[in-house]
Amino acid sequence: MDITFENVTYIYQQNTPFAHKAIQDLSFHIESGSIVAIIGHTGSGKSTLIQHLNGLSVPTEGEVRIGEYRLSQEHKPKDMKELRSRVGVVFQYPEHQLFEETVAKDIAFGPQNFGVPEAVIKERIKDVIPAVGLSESVLERSPFDLSGGQMRRVAIAGVLAVKPDVLVLDEPTAGLDPRGQKEIMDMFYRLHNEQDLTTVLVTHSMEDALKYADRILILNKGTKFMEGTPEEVFSQKEALQSVQLDVPEMVQFLNRFEEKFGQQIPFRNQSVEEIAQMIQQIIKELNQDE
Amino acid sequence: MNNALIIGQYVPGDSLVHRLDPRTKITIIFFFVFIVFLANNIASYTLLTVFALASMLTSRVPIRFIIKGLTPVWFLIVFTFILHLFVTKEGTVIAEFWIFEFYSGGLIQGIAISVRFFLLILVTSLLTLTTTPIEITDAIEDMLHPLNRFKFPVHELALMMSISLRFIPTLLQETDKISRAQASRGVDFKTGPVKDRIQAIVPLLVPLFVSAFKRAEELAMAMEARGYQGGEGRTKLRELKIERNDIFIFILFAFVIAGLFMTRTYG
Numbered sequence: 168m169d170i171t172f173e174n175v176t177y178i179y180q181q182n183t184p185f186a187h188k189a190i191q192d193l194s195f196h197i198e199s200g201s202i203v204a205i206i207g208h209t210g211s212g213k214s215t216l217i218q219h220l221n222g223l224s225v226p227t228e229g230e231v232r233i234g235e236y237r238l239s240q241e242h243k244p245k246d247m248k249e250l251r252s253r254v255g256v257v258f259q260y261p262e263h264q265l266f267e268e269t270v271a272k273d274i275a276f277g278p279q280n281f282g283v284p285e286a287v288i289k290e291r292i293k294d295v296i297p298a299v300g301l302s303e304s305v306l307e308r309s310p311f312d313l314s315g316g317q318m319r320r321v322a323i324a325g326v327l328a329v330k331p332d333v334l335v336l337d338e339p340t341a342g343l344d345p346r347g348q349k350e351i352m353d354m355f356y357r358l359h360n361e362q363d364l365t366t367v368l369v370t371h372s373m374e375d376a377l378k379y380a381d382r383i384l385i386l387n388k389g390t391k392f393m394e395g396t397p398e399e400v401f402s403q404k405e406a407l408q409s410v411q412l413d414v415p416e417m418v419q420f421l422n423r424f425e426e427k428f429g430q431q432i433p434f435r436n437q438s439v440e441e442i443a444q445m446i447q448q449i450i451k452e453l454n455q456d457e
Numbered sequence: 458m459n460n461a462l463i464i465g466q467y468v469p470g471d472s473l474v475h476r477l478d479p480r481t482k483i484t485i486i487f488f489f490v491f492i493v494f495l496a497n498n499i500a501s502y503t504l505l506t507v508f509a510l511a512s513m514l515t516s517r518v519p520i521r522f523i524i525k526g527l528t529p530v531w532f533l534i535v536f537t538f539i540l541h542l543f544v545t546k547e548g549t550v551i552a553e554f555w556i557f558e559f560y561s562g563g564l565i566q567g568i569a570i571s572v573r574f575f576l577l578i579l580v581t582s583l584l585t586l587t588t589t590p591i592e593i594t595d596a597i598e599d600m601l602h603p604l605n606r607f608k609f610p611v612h613e614l615a616l617m618m619s620i621s622l623r624f625i626p627t628l629l630q631e632t633d634k635i636s637r638a639q640a641s642r643g644v645d646f647k648t649g650p651v652k653d654r655i656q657a658i659v660p661l662l663v664p665l666f667v668s669a670f671k672r673a674e675e676l677a678m679a680m681e682a683r684g685y686q687g688g689e690g691r692t693k694l695r696e697l698k699i700e701r702n703d704i705f706i707f708i709l710f711a712f713v714i715a716g717l718f719m720t721r722t723y724g
């Protein structure tokens with residue numbers, strides 16, 4: 168589903184002394200089938216933004232369009248259920264939403280609410296459990312007896328079992344060990360490709376944004392600071408640093424390489440192997456010159 | 458978080474009312490609550506209303522915010538008024554409508570009770586609007602201090618209060634977050650039959666309790682790790698101090714009380 172934000176402003180607790188403008192005049196477009204990373208310093212409005220994607224928040228001004236759904240002050244659909252079944256959101260620390268007696272029941276909770284037949288739900292549970300890297304033996308255990316990482320996976324499985332078209336991830340790997348982080352991100356990437364999803368990824372990790380995203384949107388204090396492909400965005404080191412963001416290690420490395428050896432390797436989102444080969448090439452040329 | 462009711466919400470500011478010692482505010486409100494019941498004619502009610510409205514204006518809390526925040530209370534005030542109008546049968550008949558007769562006594566009493574109610578609510582919510590929960594707890598601990606002698610656990614009580622007050626916003630935030638997460642999983646808190654809506658509370662309450670218990674445990678652990686061992690010999694970071702402003706307000710309030718006794722009718 169295509170997603171469009173048109174001059175969206177969102178104000179928390181409007182008409183009180185606590186009114187707070189979390190998003191201001193934000194416009195962008197997400198193409199169906201792409202992965203978009205949303206990056207920004209803490210408090211820049213990322214979580215607020217993604218709550219517009221399944222109608223949890225309706226823009227104070229402006230309009231959000233998700234597929235054929237339209238959300239604005241003039242147009243507030245009463246029933247958001249269908250939209251929510253098509254846009255799956257994995258919140259920051261999703262393990263806080265677990266509540267059922269067993270893991271199986273908790274995963275089934277979402278699909279049940281959206282009216283998926285029991286037999287189909289059983290099938291889906293069988294599919295999602297290995298997909299998130301759990302074994303079937305956890306199905307009958309209480310979610311509260313699991314480790315933090317396992318709980319996170321159960322919560323993610325609960326969202327995937329709804330089979331959404333759009334997957335929205337708010338820092339899905341925060342607080343996990345490095346290996347778990349990689350496993351989960353790789354899992355989302357695989358699902359994205361297998362099921363033709365549109366994925367919106369909020370992340371603090373420049374490495375993930377570089378590795379997985381087709382486009383990057385950078386927020387600063389509720390407004391759009393920059394937008395473009397990873398190559399375009401990460402080649403602007405100074406601009407990023409002005410909003411307290413780093414560039415990925417790879418880009419840092421290339422910059423340092425240029426400083427030290429006076430040889431420029433243009434950044435085009437190459438893999439480590441490709442870069443290694445290019446460096447080898449340069450060294451060879453340098454040796455030949457001598 | 459929706460803000461249907463503002464009682465208990467603090468609006469930061471630097472007005473005279475904000476800067477008063479919390480004990481001053483609590484004492485004045487304590488007495489105000491009593492003397493409101495002594496007012497019995499236009500002059501005495503006017504005096505108290507002027508005092509309350511003046512405090513409200515001095516506090517510089519936006520008036521629109523107060524009026525909107527008291528919405529549920531308005532309803533109650535209007536309801537009391539109408540009830541008095543219909544039920545009280547004193548004085549002369551001033552209007553007739555279908556089978557009802559309205560008496561002057563009913564009108565006067567209705568107005569009097571409503572004003573009384575309004576004044577009470579306004580003044581008490583002004584306390585919480587201009588005083589942080591921590592200040593209120595400190596003040597209560599300080600004012601109850603004499604009870605210590607009768608083995609009344611004043612410090613523990615104050616600690617319990619400040620911990621609860623501290624965690625109310627946290628719990629509200631948490632509730633908000635979890636209900637958003639469950640709404641995303643298709644729970645409908647707002648429409649549908651009552652039975653379904655009551656059932657929808659379970660996925661909200663269970664995670665809420667789990668996290669509240671976890672927080673309580675962590676807090677207890679953190680307090681112990683930092684050597685907390687009860688109120689004995691504990692000193693304070695924030696010292697309460699009565700200043701010139703407080704004395705000034707007390708004198709002013711004494712005049713209000715004196716004025717009240719002069720204007721009210723006896724017998």
Ligand SMILES: Nc1ncnc2c1ncn2[C@@H]1O[C@H](COP(=O)(O)OP(=O)(O)OP(=O)(O)O)[C@@H](O)[C@H]1O
Pocket residue numbers: 179180187188189207208209210211212213214215216458
């Ligand atoms: N319920 C709320 N009421 C009032 N203000 C809020 C609320 N939720 C968020 N805000 C404010 O809106 C701003 C944006 O918050 P948001 O949660 O969208 O930031 P974020 O980019 O997701 O940050 P983080 O990286 O820390 O998750 C912040 O300044 C925050 O204080």
Ligand SMILES: [Mg+2]
Pocket residue numbers: 213214215259337
């Ligand atoms: Mg966030």
